[in-house]
Amino acid sequence: MEIKIRKPDDFHVHLRTGDLLTTVLPCTANVFSRALVMPNANPPILTAEDAKQYRQEILRLAPAGFEPLMTIKLTDYTKPEMVRQAKKAGVIALKAYPAGVATNSQDGIPDFLALYSVFEEMAKVGMVLSIHGEKPGVNCLYAEEEFLPTLKDIAETFPRLKIVMEHITTGAAVKTISGLPDNVSATITAHHLHLTFSDVVSDKIRPHNFCWPIAKTVENRRALILAATSGNQKFFFGSDSAPHLRLKKESAEASPGIFSAPVALLLLATIFEERNALDRLENFVSRFGAEFYGLSLNEGSISLVPKLTEIPKEIAGIVPFMAGEKLLWGVEG
Amino acid sequence: MEIKIRKPDDFHVHLRTGDLLTTVLPCTANVFSRALVMPNANPPILTAEDAKQYRQEILRLAPAGFEPLMTIKLTDYTKPEMVRQAKKAGVIALKAYPAGVATNSQDGIPDFLALYSVFEEMAKVGMVLSIHGEKPGVNCLYAEEEFLPTLKDIAETFPRLKIVMEHITTGAAVKTISGLPDNVSATITAHHLHLTFSDVVSDKIRPHNFCWPIAKTVENRRALILAATSGNQKFFFGSDSAPHLRLKKESAEASPGIFSAPVALLLLATIFEERNALDRLENFVSRFGAEFYGLSLNEGSISLVPKLTEIPKEIAGIVPFMAGEKLLWGVEG
Numbered sequence: 001m002e003i004k005i006r007k008p009d010d011f012h013v014h015l016r017t018g019d020l021l022t023t024v025l026p027c028t029a030n031v032f033s034r035a036l037v038m039p040n041a042n043p044p045i046l047t048a049e050d051a052k053q054y055r056q057e058i059l060r061l062a063p064a065g066f067e068p069l070m071t072i073k074l075t076d077y078t079k080p081e082m083v084r085q086a087k088k089a090g091v092i093a094l095k096a097y098p099a100g101v102a103t104n105s106q107d108g109i110p111d112f113l114a115l116y117s118v119f120e121e122m123a124k125v126g127m128v129l130s131i132h133g134e135k136p137g138v139n140c141l142y143a144e145e146e147f148l149p150t151l152k153d154i155a156e157t158f159p160r161l162k163i164v165m166e167h168i169t170t171g172a173a174v175k176t177i178s179g180l181p182d183n184v185s186a187t188i189t190a191h192h193l194h195l196t197f198s199d200v201v202s203d204k205i206r207p208h209n210f211c212w213p214i215a216k217t218v219e220n221r222r223a224l225i226l227a228a229t230s231g232n233q234k235f236f237f238g239s240d241s242a243p244h245l246r247l248k249k250e251s252a253e254a255s256p257g258i259f260s261a262p263v264a265l266l267l268l269a270t271i272f273e274e275r276n277a278l279d280r281l282e283n284f285v286s287r288f289g290a291e292f293y294g295l296s297l298n299e300g301s302i303s304l305v306p307k308l309t310e311i312p313k314e315i316a317g318i319v320p321f322m323a324g325e326k327l328l329w330g331v332e333g
Numbered sequence: 334m335e336i337k338i339r340k341p342d343d344f345h346v347h348l349r350t351g352d353l354l355t356t357v358l359p360c361t362a363n364v365f366s367r368a369l370v371m372p373n374a375n376p377p378i379l380t381a382e383d384a385k386q387y388r389q390e391i392l393r394l395a396p397a398g399f400e401p402l403m404t405i406k407l408t409d410y411t412k413p414e415m416v417r418q419a420k421k422a423g424v425i426a427l428k429a430y431p432a433g434v435a436t437n438s439q440d441g442i443p444d445f446l447a448l449y450s451v452f453e454e455m456a457k458v459g460m461v462l463s464i465h466g467e468k469p470g471v472n473c474l475y476a477e478e479e480f481l482p483t484l485k486d487i488a489e490t491f492p493r494l495k496i497v498m499e500h501i502t503t504g505a506a507v508k509t510i511s512g513l514p515d516n517v518s519a520t521i522t523a524h525h526l527h528l529t530f531s532d533v534v535s536d537k538i539r540p541h542n543f544c545w546p547i548a549k550t551v552e553n554r555r556a557l558i559l560a561a562t563s564g565n566q567k568f569f570f571g572s573d574s575a576p577h578l579r580l581k582k583e584s585a586e587a588s589p590g591i592f593s594a595p596v597a598l599l600l601l602a603t604i605f606e607e608r609n610a611l612d613r614l615e616n617f618v619s620r621f622g623a624e625f626y627g628l629s630l631n632e633g634s635i636s637l638v639p640k641l642t643e644i645p646k647e648i649a650g651i652v653p654f655m656a657g658e659k660l661l662w663g664v665e666g
Contacts, residue, residue, distance in 0.1 A: 139550070140534055141474070201473055201534060201547065205587040210538050217472070251583050252652065254538040319585065 002305045002332075003278055007033040007298040008265065008285035012130075012166055012187050012238025014038045014257065015058060015068070022061055023316040024243045027261035029066035031331060033298040034290075036130070036238065039073040039095050046073055047082060048089035055090075069293075071095045071130065076114070080121035087125045092293055093164070094122060097132035098147075112154055119154070123161040128293060129154070132212070133165045133173070140214045141197070145172045152176065155184045162292065167192065167240045169213045171223030177234055178227075185292050187238030188228045190264040191321055193271050196221055207254035208319050211242065214256075228284055229277035236289035239264045243318045260321040263311050267322070269304045269329040303332040335638045335665075336611055340366040340631035341598065341618035345463075345499055345520050345571025347371045347590065348391060348401070355394055356649040357576045360594035362399035364664060366631040367623075369463070369571065372406040372428050379406055380415060381422035388423075402626075404428045404463065409447070413454035420458045425626055426497070427455060430465035431480075445487055452487070456494040461626060462487070463497045465545070466506070473547045474530070478505045485509065488517045495625065500525065500573045502546045504556030510567055511560075518625050520571030521561045523597040524654055526604050529554055540587035541652050544575065547589075561617055562610035569622035572597045576651045593654040596644050600655070602637045602662040636665040 010032040015021050028035050037058065039045035045054050051070040058068045072078075072086050074096040083094070096112065122129060133151055134143035155163055165177060165186045177186045195215035200206055209215070227235045241264065242257030249255060260267075265285065272281045290297050307330030311322045343365040348354050361368050370391065372378035378387050384403040391401045405411075405419050407429040416427070429445065455462060466484055467476035488496055498510060498519045510519045528548035533539055542548065560568045574597065575590030582588060593600075598618065605614045623630050640663030644655045 139530060197472060200538075201543075204589070205533075205538055205540050205543050206585065207538050207540070207587065208585055210534075214534065250585055252539065252541055254540065256537070 002303050003269075003281070004301045004303050005282040006286040007300045007302050008237070009033060009289050009298065010035040010239045010241070010261075010264070011164070011236060011289040011293070012036055012038065012189070012240045013261065014040065014240070014242040016243060017041050017054075017057065020243055020245075020318075021058065023318065024241070024259070024261060025058065025061050026063065027315070028241065029063050031261075031265050031302065033065065033300070034067045034069050034295075036069040036071060036093060039071045040097070044073045045071070046075065046077075048072070048085040048091060051086060051091045052089050069093075069295075073097075074115065074118070074129070078115065078118050080117050083118060083121040083127055084125060087127055091127070092295075093128040093130045094118075095130045095132075098134060098136045112150055113157065116157075119158045119161055123158050126162075126294065128162045128164060130164045130166055133168070134213055140212075141216065144168070144170050144213050148172060148176045151184070152180065155180050159183060164292070166238055167213060168224065169216050170220045174223045174227045174235075178232065182234075185234040185236065185288075186227075187240075187289070188224055188235055189238065189240045189258075189260065190267040190271075191215070191240075191258050191260050193221065193225050193228060194267060207249040207251075208321070208323065209258065210249075210254055210256050211240065211258040212256045225271060225275060229272055229275045229280055231280050231283060233283070233288040233291065235284070236292065237268070237285045238289070245317045246314065246319050247317075249319065258321045259315075259318050262315065262320045263322050263327065265304070265331060266309055266327045266329045270327055273329075304329050305332050306330075335636050336602075336614070337634045337636050338615040339619040340633045340635055341570070342366060342622050342631065343368040343572045343574070343594075343597070344497070344569060344622040344626070345369055345371065345522070345573045346594065347373065347573070347575040349576060350374050350387075350390065353576060353578075353651075354391065356651065357574070357592070357594060358391065358394050359396065360648070360653075361574065362396050364594075364598050364635065366398065366633070367400045367402050367628075369402040369404060369426060372404045373430070377406045378404070379408065379410075381405070381418040381424065384419060384424050385422050402426075406430075407448065407451070407462070411448065411451050413450050416451060416454040416460055417458060420460055424460070425628075426461040426463045427451075428463045428465075431467060431469045445483055446490070452491045452494055456491050459495075459627065461495045461497060463499055466498045466501070467546055473545075474549065477501070477503050477546050481505060481509045484517070485513065488513050492516060497625070499571055500546060501557065502549050503553045507556045507560045507568075511565065515567075518567040518569065518621075519560075520573075520622070521557055521568055522571065522573045522591075522593065523600040523604075524548070524573075524591050524593050526554065526558050526561060527600060540582040541654070541656065542591065543582075543587055543589050544573065544591040545589045558604060558608060562605055562608045562613055564613050564616060566616070566621040566624065568617070569625065570601070570618045571622070578650045579647065579652050580650075582652065591654045592648075592651050595648065595653045596655050596660065598637070598664060599642055599660045599662045603660055606662075637662050638665050639663075
């Protein structure tokens with residue numbers, strides 16, 4: 001049974017720069033019409049000017065019709081004026097990651113509420129705050145849950161600020177976000193609907209399943225699946241596809257990040273089918289995110305067909321998520 | 334300040350076979366007079382005859398004066414008669430590892446209390462039961478704690494059986510073992526006195542710090558340090574030194590096991606010094622274990638001297654624990 005859905009968006013992707021960008025961009029752009037591009041390039045995207053240049057670099061390589069949605073990184077040095085300039089340049093979100101918890105995040109922000117004037121300006125001009133919600137220095141299994149009070153603080157202090165908590169991994173986050181007003185939403189990745197902690201660390205350590213936030217228990221995964229398939233518009237798709245060369249993963253210090261772009265939509269179809277919720281897939285990947293960000297919906301459609309699809313073992317030096325595994329869905333058109 | 338201690342024993346080591354044995358044996362035998370050799374070779378050491386042959390293989394390569402203490406693996410197929418034969422062949426312990434929780438443990442035993450007649454025979458002939466205490470199928474952070482009721486069951490059912498719970502990693506295990514009668518003791522590794530979970534999984538995954546049981550929290554580590562330096566004869570040293578080639582560690586499926594033999598005694602000296610307990614180091618590494626196993630104490634001594642010692646980055650394709658780091662102690666004589 002073929003299903004046809006409106007062309008989807010990916011509201012969280014790491015496209016990198018240079019050779020890596022060239023490799024990974026088609027994996028996203030061939031499936032998703034738009035993608036919210038994370039600013040943790042090296043050097044990071046901090047200003048309107050940075051974002052313009054990065055956008056140009058992406059567009060030079062992108063297939064026709066693909067639209068990168070740009071972000072800048074929130075730091076201690078971000079000023080209200082920079083928010084206004086970014087807005088004028090077409091940037092739609094500021095991305096916050098606590099120090100030390102994401103790739104190239106060494107200068108991440110230490111104290112969210114110290115950025116009062118920046119958040120005020122964002123609320124005023126309609127700029128979204130996109131948060132990697134993990135408390136620094138906390139055991140990785142509990143870091144997300146311990147961040148939730150901070151999320152509540154920000155949401156209550158700035159009721160007009162739109163906030164996305166990204167790549168949630170816990171039932172506690174689902175509950176907190178469900179209970180907050182409409183200005184707060186969350187993205188969910190495909191891989192967090194599939195993995196548990198044991199897929200990362202058990203009889204072996206599997207670095208290609210290692211990402212931030214780390215996958216949690218079966219119970220938490222169930223809560224995420226229920227949220228994603230619930231039809232609640234607060235929960236929408238962001239892949240957090242984050243490529244690293246094989247050599248950076250299979251190493252003495254394996255970097256976090258899962259390159260899910262080549263498999264994400266097929267995996268979502270599989271999971272939604274298992275939950276008998278294929279009719280809700282379009283809302284999750286093509287509607288709720290766009291509506292939260294205040295964007296028009298994509299034109300055109302994409303067809304998912306039942307077709308045994310083998311995930312490549314490697315793509316130009318990068319091992320994709322579920323490499324070598326077979327999925328029951330394929331993309332057409 | 335030089336300290337001289339009686340030649341030490343390592344009551345838990347993986348020496349492997351073939352080329353790997355040739356590489357790692359001197360790292361153990363140059364420091365320790367005796368070592369209890371784990372039977373998870375490939376194929377495993379299951380009988381008196383296997384143990385004799387494995388012992389000969391080790392002795393052919395060992396420096397003069399080194400004594401391998403042999404074990405056989407406890408399985409569903411172990412019979413009381415095999416215990417008697419092993420005892421006659423000089424085997425001193427049966428090693429139990431629950432299915433799936435150690436290297437080459439695919440055929441580990443599923444049900445300890447089903448081995449009633451074997452445990453009875455072991456108690457009768459004075460064979461030690463050496464247990465890898467983790468409950469299969471449980472999240473690695475909790476698997477040891479959830480095994481403790483089984484340990485208690487065995488200890489209470491067979492009060493004359495000597496039992497060593499190996500490489501303990503939790504305060505709960507310290508407490509349980511402290512509260513059980515004198516027939517139950519535990520080994521503690523050097524690396525578990527040093528690592529916490531964050532050294533394995535945090536901003537990066539560090540496969541060379543990955544072992545079973547996985548390192549736990551700071552609080553658990555403190556409990557282990559207190560037990561090791563307490564002077565309680567129930568707690569003695571077993572390195573669990575477990576070499577894997579670099580390629581098996583820096584891979585898509587990293588094997589558990591830390592090759593600590595080249596650094597273990599120096600690291601112990603550092604940790605005991607920090608606790609102002611250098612006077613208790615000899616009991617921990619050279620006395621309590623031998624006494625528990627009913628062995629005479631070693632002759633001769635070894636000197637530890639304050640000397641900046643850099644751990645090699647690699648030894649014949651194996652990355653040792655703390656590779657490239659500097660310790661404040663060295664070995665002489």
